[in-house]
Amino acid sequence: MIRLKLPNSYFEEHDDIIRLVWRRTLIADYEKKELERAIKRKFRISPEIKVEEGYLIINTDNEEVEKFVAFFIQNYLGDRLRNRFTRRKIVYIHEGMNVPLLGYNAFGLIDRGTNLIQVRGSTGCNLSCIFCSVDEGPYSRTRNLDFVVDVDYLMKWFDWVAKEKGKGLEAHLDAQGEPLLYPYIVELVQELRSHPHVSVISMQSNGVLLDEKLVEELAEAGLDRVNLSIHSLDPEKAKMLMGMKNYDLNHVLEMAEALVNAGIDVLIAPVIIFGINDNEAEAFIEFARRIGAGKRWPALGFQNYVPYKFGRNPVIAKPVPFKEFYEWLRMLEEKTGMRPLVLKPHHFGMHPRPFIPLAFKRGEVVKAEVVLPGRMEGEMLAKARNRLIQVINTQAKVGDKIKVRIVRTRHGIYVGTQV
Incomplete structure (x- = not known):
């Protein structure tokens, strides 16, 4: 009896499909019959194949079969790799492809003229928020493909950018979606923590994919802060805003507290849609105070809902001018004593830095x-x-x-x- 499990992965069985789940966020499907046929052609035997407790069980004692099946699965992995949550095909970008990691906003690195560098290792999201500015998630109608960048290649480009920008950088892990879908997220934090030009490592997240183990791993790797997207403290309203019936608000709230307890600072970052969740502002403030958010940086980062051309813009969401939004925030500051709520770059240690020179001119x-x-x-x-x-x-x-x-x-x- 062979019990096969590949590194950083486990198997699932779905009817006649054997599914490899790799690094939590990527999947590849193989028909059980195709695996059986491949074994039969190679070894002239017809063993039974099934999955138990994450292992691929093959009813034979021939060790060569184990090596062959492992090779077969890995050989076809690249062509079959998909995002576990969006189900979209994955293009895996590595150094051998010689694809630049500057210039595109979906993956790679983004320099906006400050000491903060956006680091985007992957695309895709596990949620489909009804106000998503880029129409991400399982229910996207416009996104057809996802990308994953090899962590060593991403760090090679980051090293070059960091040397151009100077020391005292904040590496901000974000995405057109959810950064925790990046399969090498812990390794990326570890690499950034050891970089001599990096002072702060922060990350955006909706918190759904966090668990106690991953929180501890991120803390040990050196993550400093998580900007946590929580848009309602009412479970049913949160499901509506997040666009997912299975959204577990209580889990996310528990993970917010777990992050703080692990030594990772938390900034609660609700998108405010007036008439929908603005009446929860004081509850957000109370929650942030209770868990001890905002030890080094602001505890809250209220965001004003803004419609985008390629985003999801629900009918219920009525934009409010930023002047009114900031007046609302100042009123909250006065009423609750929570400051700052009107956030400025200096609250995060951000300051201007020369841009990496443009490679092209507009109109060229x-x-x-x-x-x-x-x-x-x-x-x-x-x-x-x-x-x-x-x-x-x-x-x-x-x-x-x-x-x-x-x-x-x-x-x-x-x-x-x-x-």
């Missing part, structure tokens, strides 16, 4: 090579001058050499149209 036409499909219909990713360019409204294919007119360069994120 450049020759570029298409290297990856994009995340949306009609979008491809091209590279030129060691930067990525999001090419929109194009029918180009990977490998094509095209001319691109640069239409956006803000914060070193490049968008272009094919000429």
